[in-house]
Amino acid sequence: MTSTDQTGVELPIDVERIASMLPHRYPFLLIDRVTAFEHGKRLTAIKNVTINEPFFQGHFPGHPVMPGVLIIEALAQASGVLVKLSVPHDPAKPVVFYLVKVDKARFNRVVVPGDQLVLEVEHKRTMRNMSLFWCQAFVEGKVAAEAEMLCAEVASG
Secondary structure, three states, X not given: OOEEOOOOOXXXXXXXXXXXXXXXXXXXXXXXXXXXXXXXXXXXXXXXXXXXXXXXXXXXXXXXXXXXXXXXXXHHHHHHHHHHHHOOOOOOOOEEEEEEEXXXXXXXXXXXXXXXXXXXXXXXXXXXXXXXXXXXXXXXXXXXXXXXXXXEEEXXX
């Protein structure tokens, strides 16, 4: 079932549309769906964690745990989608968002195959070409990880 937010963005946003907004591809595209969006303010996305993820082969054999740095990356990607949906971008002038700084990162529980990460990102402020976000990843309603992130928008190509 689809719905439309007040700015005309149709939800949910599927992985194909997410891929049209981000340069990431398998195995590094870490968002499966956008489920909620508030223009310029917040976004909720999901990442379904499966045993088929390539990082589980080595992290850790016999005890698969999603690396915390990849949870941070998924939150950063969700932040990039929030900006792409909120700010008009000229397709003739592509931009890339780079993670500049991570502060106040906390990891409260391990994320394992079968979990669904609910990624919630909130835009705090913009400074020149950089945006500050407060980000949280939830599993079963409990915070698995959280961080404050600064991302920079840079022209590509």
